Amino acid sequence: MGTPIIVVRDVSHAFPGHAVPALTHIDLEVRHGEFVAIIGPSGCGKTTLLNLMAGLLPLQGGTVTIDGGSPVCGHRSIAYMLARDALLPWLTTRQNAEFGAKVVGQRAVERRERAGLLLEKVGLASFENAYPKALSHGMRQRAALARTFCLRSPILLMDEPFGALDAQTKLQLEDTLLALWQDEQRTVVFITHDLSEAIALADRVIVMTSRPGRFSAVVEIPLARPRSIRALQKSHEFHDLYLTVWSALEGGVTA
């Protein structure tokens, strides 16, 4: 613990045709095993930052170091999870769970065992032979979660993975994510526009503002682990933190 696995130094990014840069002078260090949530209004550049870390966008200014190397697509240290499930419709739940691990060359025996275990943990064991069309939204995102965790990558980059789900399903999946994360202590960078989600999950919440995209506040979340998302909904500490982050989001007040 303590050593940064992700280092972002003075990163700026502009999209052609836009006068205001998407990101200006972003600095960020994420420690091994840390869960960082980045929150901000839509268009604040949070996904751009994530995509720069994932190597999906070329760096324009500044440096990004991922596990000691430069960010490139297919970096073995990174597992990326999208807002939509991106399940391959021609594969069964199990095959989808194994897909990522398979294409990065994980041994068949190992990935089969891991996928089986993960499907059980996300509650899809009895649906392992179903095709995505037969699954609900929540179940599909669970399968995507299993696929992401089946990769042995120490870093998870998650781009609003639960953004499209209803409130109930979202809480369930947040719990599932925390349980999986707790088991394996990976580093997570989690993009969201949902305040309570960010606070409930993360060790540290970074608040971004838009035009140009920059960090306006960083709030440490001292809530004890392991956490139960459901129990947190009734906790005073949680709601105090909510107010802190909310005011940071509104006015840029640093906590």
Place this chain on the structure above:
Amino acid sequence: MTGIAPAEGAASVPPLAGRPASTLLEPSMMWLGRLLLIAAVGGVWQTLANRHLINPLFFGSPVGILGSLWSGLVVKRALLPALGWTVIATLLAFGLGSAAGVACGLLFAIYPAVGRFAEPFIMAFNALPRVALAPLFILWFGLGLVSKTAVGISLCFVILLSSTVAGTRGVDPDLQTLGRTLGIGGIQGFFHITLPSAIPTIFSGLRLGLVYALLGVVSAELIGSVNGIGVELSQFAGVFDTNGVFAVLVILAVVGGLATWLMNIIESRLLHWR
């Protein structure tokens, strides 16, 4: 906290059997209705022909058509070898044309520059009514199997080419992003993501291609061939045997329908995940 929430119930897809259906929409009733419609149209047609309200020389009659079918397929069996040649040419045209079309389409997907280069030529060829090539093919390849197969290929090829290209271009962007983050590009990404994504579109191309292969072959036979169902058709028409013409049309409709039905079965087997 170790408790994992259970799956949120089974997917909300109700079984099809649970659909409330009026008895009129049940398959057996549906088929009965269709048969009744055919019988009614046939009955009216036969009555009109019997009473000479329509000229049987031009319009034939259902009984006459059945007679022609009976004689052509069962008694004299003159139509059977002709049908055989047409089916062989159609299958050849379909097989070769589809294989070439899909292969070219995949080539264009892997090397987009080649696709862009070839596009105007393909478009020009596609705009050309391919049946108009039949006289040329007959000149080159004679009146046998090859010339009509060539016409069928020329139709089938372009259909499969365009559906393959459309399929490989219509890949879900999320799947492409997933592939990129996993670092699979080039051939690996092609086989894992692009090709499977394109299969449904390629399949609708195949279904259309089969029908067009038959169309191309029969058209070429009408223009000139030594054998085939199209030859029989033009001979019947030439001697004002209208019942014979209708008999051939019935056969063609049945063959085309069977082919489409077969393709649907193969498709539902292969694309059961849809």
